[in-house]
Amino acid sequence: SSLRHSLRYIAMERRLVQNIRLHAQRLAECGSLSDAQARHVSNIIEDATSLCKLWGPDWKSYNHSEHNTRDDVHPTHAILDLLNLPKQLTIENSPIMKRLIAKLDWASTSFGPSHTWSDALRYTVDSVLNCKFPILIFWGQDLSVIYNDGYIPRFGSKHPWVLGKTGFQAWGEAWDVLYPMFQQVFKTGVATWSENFLLLLERSGYNEEIYLTWSYSPIRNLQDGHVEGVITPITEVTERVLAERRTLVLKELGDVAATYPSFKEACTGIHAVLSAHNIDITFALVYMMRPVGEGKGDGDDSHKEHLSLVIAAGIEPGGIASPPYVDVDAEAVFWPIHDVIQSEHARIITQPQVLLKSFSERSGQPCIDLSGGKWPEPPTLAYMIPMRVTANQSQSGMAIFGVNPRRIFDEKYSSFMDLVARQISSIISAAVAKEEEQKRVEDLAALYRAKTAFF
Numbered sequence: 001s002s003l004r005h006s007l008r009y010i011a012m013e014r015r016l017v018q019n020i021r022l023h024a025q026r027l028a029e030c031g032s033l034s035d036a037q038a039r040h041v042s043n044i045i046e047d048a049t050s051l052c053k054l055w056g057p058d059w060k061s062y063n064h065s066e067h068n069t070r071d072d073v074h075p076t077h078a079i080l081d082l083l084n085l086p087k088q089l090t091i092e093n094s095p096i097m098k099r100l101i102a103k104l105d106w107a108s109t110s111f112g113p114s115h116t117w118s119d120a121l122r123y124t125v126d127s128v129l130n131c132k133f134p135i136l137i138f139w140g141q142d143l144s145v146i147y148n149d150g151y152i153p154r155f156g157s158k159h160p161w162v163l164g165k166t167g168f169q170a171w172g173e174a175w176d177v178l179y180p181m182f183q184q185v186f187k188t189g190v191a192t193w194s195e196n197f198l199l200l201l202e203r204s205g206y207n208e209e210i211y212l213t214w215s216y217s218p219i220r221n222l223q224d225g226h227v228e229g230v231i232t233p234i235t236e237v238t239e240r241v242l243a244e245r246r247t248l249v250l251k252e253l254g255d256v257a258a259t260y261p262s263f264k265e266a267c268t269g270i271h272a273v274l275s276a277h278n279i280d281i282t283f284a285l286v287y288m289m290r291p292v293g294e295g296k297g298d299g300d301d302s303h304k305e306h307l308s309l310v311i312a313a314g315i316e317p318g319g320i321a322s323p324p325y326v327d328v329d330a331e332a333v334f335w336p337i338h339d340v341i342q343s344e345h346a347r348i349i350t351q352p353q354v355l356l357k358s359f360s361e362r363s364g365q366p367c368i369d370l371s372g373g374k375w376p377e378p379p380t381l382a383y384m385i386p387m388r389v390t391a392n393q394s395q396s397g398m399a400i401f402g403v404n405p406r407r408i409f410d411e412k413y414s415s416f417m418d419l420v421a422r423q424i425s426s427i428i429s430a431a432v433a434k435e436e437e438q439k440r441v442e443d444l445a446a447l448y449r450a451k452t453a454f455f
Helices: 002-009 014-030 037-056 075-083 095-103 119-129 149-158 167-188 238-258 263-276 301-303 337-343 351-361 411-454
Strands: 133-141 144-147 194-201 208-216 217-220 227-236 280-289 306-313 326-327 347-350 380-388 396-403
Touching: 002 396, 095 119, 095 149, 119 144, 119 217, 119 227, 119 301, 133 149, 133 280, 144 149, 144 396, 149 227, 167 194, 167 217, 167 227, 208 238, 208 396, 238 263, 263 280, 263 306, 263 411, 280 337, 280 411, 306 396, 337 347, 380 411, 396 411
Parallel strands: none
Antiparallel strands: 133 144, 133 227, 194 208, 208 227, 217 227, 280 306, 280 396, 306 326, 347 380, 380 396
């Protein structure tokens, strides 16, 4: 496929066409091609052979009358005529980039004035701008940037400032990862391939976790073949990676439910799943309402409703942000649990770490760092979800989740957390129902033994 693109989109001298034909013939002889690949190679051989025949022993024997009326046509232009490709840079099919490129002072960049650009650069830029697929060009030793309309969303807020800037200016936050790949292409002339590759890019005002699949392919000088730049078709696969990752969390929670665990086993299993998958839920607290009368045993408060902490993943239980018990009517706690339970609506807590520090100063309790999960920084959001966690849905519970600081908290993200909370509620409710049923059976057995002994 790359050979066919080379024939169609890159102006070539006759010797290069002959080399392509020879290389294609060797591919055909290797016998390891699929039927589709063999057909492509056969077409390439036919195209290259036709070009060589048109030129004859001397390029001036090219049939100008059919393609051009000038007698001094250069073989490069003859190929372009034959393939119906433009000889000048055209950007009519790229309205956004057309305006930007037309206004940019290229002389102030490392590209230099556009009329001085090499044939390889001009024809590559023309092909890229007339392509709908997101493609990026890195050019020269400082890997300066040109891109098409399809790539605009990938740069986010960096567009259009980044046009013409160096690769380091464009993707400096990931340069330690990317630059060695560029060096490999310039040194060896061999393309790279990266699939579902994690990069942390500042394109939306924060250090964003994204996943990309791309290839770095060399752009060669048309005269001597040395590598002048790199062309990068790229696909963002972030949404797919996130969907697969979040689906796995729900699947493993389902596996816990499938074992019909006891209450203790259910909490242990849920804790294990949330601890193992701490990217999208950086920390988790699950509280369950204790029945009235089952108090903490601390005097007058023993008959008040309160929540007990049953799961704490990614955070040590018993601290300022994870008390073992929370009185439902109490206000002297960090999380607004009372308000959320009363409203029965989820709530987003913005900058919980900042709020926690302020609460610590007011209450005199030692502050802690909320876990960012995989990332070193604390979450910028927390999500509180009211739950019903008993078999008859009569008692309240609460799930508090830390949000990934390197992903935007959009509708898909909140829906995922809602599903996790619902599944946790279902698992715990089933476990409570199981234990209640076992208790009823044991009570009936004890009553039967007592009656038997009495009579």
